[in-house]
Amino acid sequence: MRFKWQPADRQATHPAAFTLLEVLAAVTLLAMILVMTGSIISSSSRAWRQANAKIETFQDARAAFDVMTARLSRATLNTYWDYYDSSRKPFRLSSSPSTFVPDQYGRYSDLHFLCGPASSLITGMPPGISAVATQAIFFIAPTGLSSNADYSALPGLLSACGYFVAFGDDDSSKPGFLSTPSRYRWRLMELSAPAEKLSVFTSSSGDSWATTPLSQGQVRAVAENVIALIVWPRLSTQDDAAGTQISDDYTYDSRTADAWSGTPPRQPAQAHQLPPNLQLTLVVIDETSAKRLEKGSAAPADITAALAGLFTDDVTRYGDDLKKLQDRLADKNIGFRVFSTTVSLRESKWSP
Numbered sequence: 001m002r003f004k005w006q007p008a009d010r011q012a013t014h015p016a017a018f019t020l021l022e023v024l025a026a027v028t029l030l031a032m033i034l035v036m037t038g039s040i041i042s043s044s045s046r047a048w049r050q051a052n053a054k055i056e057t058f059q060d061a062r063a064a065f066d067v068m069t070a071r072l073s074r075a076t077l078n079t080y081w082d083y084y085d086s087s088r089k090p091f092r093l094s095s096s097p098s099t100f101v102p103d104q105y106g107r108y109s110d111l112h113f114l115c116g117p118a119s120s121l122i123t124g125m126p127p128g129i130s131a132v133a134t135q136a137i138f139f140i141a142p143t144g145l146s147s148n149a150d151y152s153a154l155p156g157l158l159s160a161c162g163y164f165v166a167f168g169d170d171d172s173s174k175p176g177f178l179s180t181p182s183r184y185r186w187r188l189m190e191l192s193a194p195a196e197k198l199s200v201f202t203s204s205s206g207d208s209w210a211t212t213p214l215s216q217g218q219v220r221a222v223a224e225n226v227i228a229l230i231v232w233p234r235l236s237t238q239d240d241a242a243g244t245q246i247s248d249d250y251t252y253d254s255r256t257a258d259a260w261s262g263t264p265p266r267q268p269a270q271a272h273q274l275p276p277n278l279q280l281t282l283v284v285i286d287e288t289s290a291k292r293l294e295k296g297s298a299a300p301a302d303i304t305a306a307l308a309g310l311f312t313d314d315v316t317r318y319g320d321d322l323k324k325l326q327d328r329l330a331d332k333n334i335g336f337r338v339f340s341t342t343v344s345l346r347e348s349k350w351s352p
Contacts, residue, residue, distance in 0.1 A: 063223070065223075065339045072141075074347070075274060075345055076111065076140060076142065076274070077112075077272060078110070081105050081107060081108070082106060083103075083105065084104050088260050090108045104264070107272040110200070112200055115136065116251035117134075118132040118166075119132055121138070121164075123211055124215035127217050128172050130167055132167075133167070133304075134165055135250055136164035137162060137231045138210035141158070145159040145193075146159075159194055160191060160210060162214075164191075165226055169184055182297075184296060186227045188282070190222045197218065224287070225284055227283050228282065229280075230250070230322075232278065232279040233247045233275035233277070233278055234278075235276055235350070243279075244315055248316075249313040252275055254270060254272055269352060275350070277342050277345070281338065285334050285336045286337075288335065289333075302334065305328070306328035307325065
C-alpha cells in the first residue's frame with residue numbers, strides 16, 4: 001500500500017503580510033511626522049535667524065553707544081578768564097587792543113560745544129542722507145585723530161566730533177567694485193574731522209566748524225537701525241531734580257550770546273561752559289523690522305509717525321515721550337531696544 005504525503009495545513013507554509021490598507025496608513029503617518037518635523041525645524045531656524053539679527057544689531061549699537069559716551073566724557077572747552085569791555089566784548093576779539101578798556105572779567109573759550117535739534121543744526125546734508133531725526137551733538141575732544149601718520153602718536157590732538165541720526169543709503173560705505181542694491185536704513189552717524197581740518201579757532205561764532213566737515217563727507221555710519229538720539233544737558237539730580245536749570249528744551253550752545261544780566265552783570269550760565277552731565281538715550285530697532293519697513297529711498301512712515309512730536313522742546317516730558325515712543329513701536333510690532341546712561345563731562349568746571 002502506498003501513501004501520498006500532503007501537508008495538513010497549506011496556509012501554514014505562507015508567512016503573514018501587511019494588507020494594502022495598513023501600508024497606506026503607515027505611509028500617511030510617516031509623511032505627517034516628516035511634515036511636522038520639517039515645520040519645527042523651519043520655525044526654529046527662522047526664530048534663530050531673527051534672534052541672531054537682533055543680537056547683531058543691538059551689539060553694534062551697544063558698541064557705538066560705548067564709544068560715543070567715552071568720547072563725550074573727554075569733551076573740552078579749555079575755558080579761561082578774559083577781560084571784557086563795557087559792551088561785553090572780550091579782549092580776545094577786540095578789533096583795537098590799544099584802545100580796549102577793560103570793564104569786567106568773564107569766561108571765554110576758543111572752542112565750542114553744541115547740541116540741539118538735528119533739523120536745525122545740520123544745514124548741509126552729507127552725501128547719501130535724505131533726512132535727519134531727533135537731536136545732534138557737536139564738540140571738541142582730544143582724540144588724537146590726524147590725517148598725517150607722523151602725528152598719530154600725539155593723543156592730545158584736538159579734533160571735531162559729532163553724532164546724529166540720519167536716514168539714507170549705504171553707497172558711501174560699500175567698496176567700489178560692489179554693485180549691490182542700495183540699503184536704506186536709519187543710522188547713527190559719527191563726525192570725525194582730523195586735527196588738520198579743525199577750523200573752530202578761525203571763527204568766534206557760528207557752527208561752520210561742524211557743518212563744513214559734514215558737507216565734505218567727513219562722516220560715517222557707526223550703527224544701523226538707530227532711530228533716535230536724545231541728548232539732555234543737565235546738572236546732577238541732587239542739584240536739579242527737574243533737570244531744567246541749564247536747558248529746558250534739550251538745546252545747549254556754549255557760544256550763546258553774551259546777554260549779561262544782573263548787578264553786577266553776569267554771563268549766561270551756558271556761556272563758555274560745558275554742561276556737567278549729559279543724559280544720552282539711543283533707540284534701536286531690529287534688522288527684521290527694518291527690512292520689513294524698508295520702502296526704498298523714502299523714510300519708513302511708521303518710524304516717522306512714531307517719532308512725531310517727541311523730544312522737541314520740553315525736557316520735563318522726557319519720560320512720557322520715551323514711553324509714547326515705545327508704545328507706538330510696539331503697536332506696529334517693531335522690535336526695539338533702548339540704551340540710556342548719564343555721562344559726566346570730566347572737563348566741566350561748572351559755575352552758576
